[in-house]
Amino acid sequence: MSAQAGSTAGSTAGSTAGSTEESTGRLEARPTAQAGAAAGQGLRVDGDRSALATIRHGLSLTPEFRKGLLGTLALAVVATVGKIIVPIAVQQTIDTGLKTGTPDIPYIVRAVLICAAAVVLTALAAYVMNVRLYKATESSLATLRVRGFRHVHDLSVLTQNSERRGALVSRVTNDVDQISTFMQWGGLMIIVSLGQLFVASVLMFVYSWQLTLLVWVCFIPLMIALPRFQRLLSRAYTAVRERTGDMLAAVSESVVGATVIRAYASERRTAERVDTAVDANKAAQVRAQTIVGFVFPLTEIVAAVAIAGIVLLGVRLGLSHDITAGRLVAFLFLVTLFVSPLQTATEVLNEAQNAVAGWRRILGVLDTPPDVADPGERGAELPRGPISVAFEDVEFAYPGGAPVLRGVNVEIPPRSRVAVVGETGSGKTTFAKLLTRLMDPVAGRVTVDGYDLRDVRFSSLRERIVMVPQDGFLFDGTLEENIRYGKPSATRDEIRLALTELGLADWLEGLPAGLETPVGQRGESLSAGERQLVALARAYLADPDLLLLDEATSAVDPATEVRLARALEGVTRGRTAVSIAHRLSTAENADEVLVFDAGRLVQRGPHAELVKEPGVYADLHASWVSAARS
């Protein structure tokens, strides 16, 4: 419940605040050197929102993460401070314990014990921090995942189709994983590393400001250069991802296209395509690895130069009694604290960039308003029963396109059987999508029992109007599970009865495993015609007041099709049935035929009348008759 409210609030806030946050985000991103690097990347990639604003907006959607974050950060500080224990211990040992010729053993032991206790405390803090962090991030990201998933389903068909399905899947899988990797490791690394650099610098400054300056002078050029290397690396990784995509596409052709490849003996050609893609992928991977290989050890060299500098300058400072021997040696240890944050910096920055990109992509989904939205609580709940539908001056155009449907005025009375015909591109499928509210008209309105479709709750609408699409998509499972999808509470007997009523009992008996028959992924173990039979049974079981068939039996043999049509007619008496079909047999049996041509409803009336008038329908019918019967 609260998640639902948060989603709508978040998306409206996001869309209005987007422009203002952009400018403030830019300003805020600059001052912090580390975060600024990531933000700069983000701005370059996509100017919609700065990296900081993206993260802030993203975090606002995941309250689980913010809860207790301060405590976790406090623990992180404790864990970080623990890192300077060793240099302090070394300094104390050399300066106090070894000051005189004979070591002060009790002092050293005491110092070591205190330090050991601190180490244990640090480890404990790190453990608690880790567990808290994992719990918080995983819970918040699971919420984000589920919310993103739901939102994808809430988007209109048009929006869904504008993206590749695989890309939508990434939004709730890889993109979220990238955020989680960053939050559990990279983000923490940035905080810990900055803390480490800060704490080390403070201690170094206490020991000797001259040497601190020296260390910073050595490392600053590297810190400036690293974001550049990171950009280089990030481009290389992008190339790897692209080549990996190509490679997977090439490999999948050899599997999905197995039939065609064998039928045309094009194995060698396919193998060459795969080899090229695999090698390109390998080359991109090696290139990225080479960049990493050269950048990573740079830190070691800089550290060595810093250490050598410390020795050179340190002994001179020592001569003028500006530093003690222990402090000088402690410095050598402190430099190692600079090494690890910088060594991982390119990787962490890269991760940060991926995480921001991941945030952007998933927020991109959540911020996309469903343009065909469920009115929800505000919407009308219509009683079940005979249904009447009307189109009033309806026009539809795809965004930025010319109208594909214009001036449609039609009423479908209760209990009627309507056939919708026309050539490909005539607008009949658009008509179907408007009728089922998969899309909304750009002008005019579609009403059901007098209510504008836009004011009817989805739960009520989808119960009353069900469409059976052409492709007969099935879920991986058994026949029974797929049919039950139409009515989750249906018993096995009800499912059998539905199949019997549709005249499909014979077909079911012919299947070796009956209702237990596995249909395979997307139903691919069944033939195209059989998939359509299952899809039809599924919709039939849902028992809507209006059943819309969009070429739903195009791959079924004529005898079965006729049987189905009759069965549907018998059992849908009292219900409305709208069919879109190439095969005009459907039209011949309808109470009324709606003929579409070039986006307009050009003819309507019973078949017997239309076929006698010269016009679009008579032409369509003539060519259908010659094709179907010769």
Added chain:
Amino acid sequence: MASKVTSAVMRQGLRVLGVAIRTEKAVFASAVVASALYGGMTVASAWALGWATQNVVLPAFATGRVVAGTVWTGVLFIVGTALLKALGVAGRRILAGVMQYRMQARSRREVTKQYLRLPLSWHHRHPTGQLLSNASSDAEAAWAPLAPLPMAVGVVVMLVTAAVAILFTDVMLALVGFLIFPAIAVLNLVYQRRLSPLATRAQQLRAEVSEIAHESFDGALVVKTLGREALETERFRRRAHELRDANIAVGRVRGLFDPMLEALPTLGVLAVLAMGAVRLSGGSIDSGDLVQVAYLFTLLAFPIRALGWVLAELPRSVVGWERVRAVLEATGSMDYGEARAESAAPAALEVRGVSYAYGEGDTAAPVLHDVTFDVPAGRTVALVGPTGSGKSTLVQLLVRLVDPGSGRVLLDGTDLRELAYGETAAAAALVPQQTFLFDDTVRGNVALGLEVSDEDVWAALRLAQADGFVASLGSGLDTRIGERGASLSGGQRQRLALARAVVRRPRLLILDDATSSVDPQVEAKILYGLRDAAEQATVVVVAYRMATIALADEVVYLDRGRVVDRGTHEELLGRCEGYRNLVTAYEREEAERAAIDVPASGGEVAAGEAEEEEVSA
């Protein structure tokens, strides 16, 4: 499933690594040399620091004088070892990458080669998703341990060198090291054993979450039209929450062991300081030695975990490799004979007692029983039968995509199994029911590797009624049509697939309901065009529509995998009830309706019937 680091998994894992090492001997050897350099120089850098402390820093503080020569020697030592170490690190990383990626690429090429070599019946037995992950994630997992492997080898060198160095410095300090480092190693082992089953489970759940999202988004239209969004979200939520819990379980183990692994070396350094102070007071070591050993501990703390990384990847690697190997070792290739089928004349096809079943043994689902019929050269035969009667399976046998369980298919009198590779494909072209297009240009998809002129491609497109829309595409024949032809409509895809077949001028053309998504008017044009152009070919066509059947000289009527009857359309209409029911379904339907509707509009119906009589005659 190997998900735990057991000794068996260790052994198998090492064998997998052995395969990689044998295959990439030179790269591995170079990587190990680089890594050894890195290992040795890590120890040397600690030694250089110790040397500098003892010979430069402390004397300077003690005497108040700096000897220029020793200072510069110290600087040279420190910078020199760092440079060599950096070289080692770069070499190790790059070469490890080269080795890993080469092995991955090799597995992927080999696996795909198998996919292309293995018969279609093998493909039928393996889900698409599984085959794709064999070539992608399994090939990746199999060679994942190669990334940290050279480093692990370097670490071993490092540890041995360090042990020797410390032993030479002081036995008691060495004792501290011999306690701490094995402890780290054991902790690592325990860590990975605890972690890997949890990580494997999380990985598995991640795949399942992805599968649900994939399926659900693929079926988005069905979800929407039936209003099942909440049900789907619940299905996804359950698995996403399982994944969350699995990830938190992983986090608990990581959260526990990571700080311990970090604390142990630090405690080691402290122990060295305490022990060192004692030894120093005894005069066994000097301050430089102490600094050197302490520094060495700090340096070793991180790399030693590389041993754990290799270990961590092993179970996944073993599973991945076994799956890859299962593909590579799959047998049942399609054997080819030596015979040629060279001829320019239309082919003659004979089908003799053919049976076929999907699956084997108890789960076998027979779809064809003792199918026999002839298609004489130059003739057109229609295969007609109800939904699910085995027509699509039969056409696959006709072009030898699969071999019959029993019986024979003969092309010009030669068993298809005796023909050499490529001969069947050169003579016969199948247009399958499900169109498949490559992510390639229009030309690439039509020619499919065949050397043909653009004129021939256009001629084929014209015959398939596809020239119009191809010409209107941005770059004509050079237009890329995207993954699986996503930018085209179903009917357009079918027409391209048809052009692909006719451009080859096959001697036997087989159409498996290949125009189902095409508008009837366009379909009629295609069929008439084919009839005029197909004089050079024998044609087998799977059809429901009368127009298509009318092109045929003979009809073979199939039901439940058996040939029920053969003959001309008229003969079958006369004597075969099933056939009559099927092909006249629409007319009978209309006639019956007309009979019912008589009282309402008697005259009109009579007129309509007369009209139809005329057309069908």
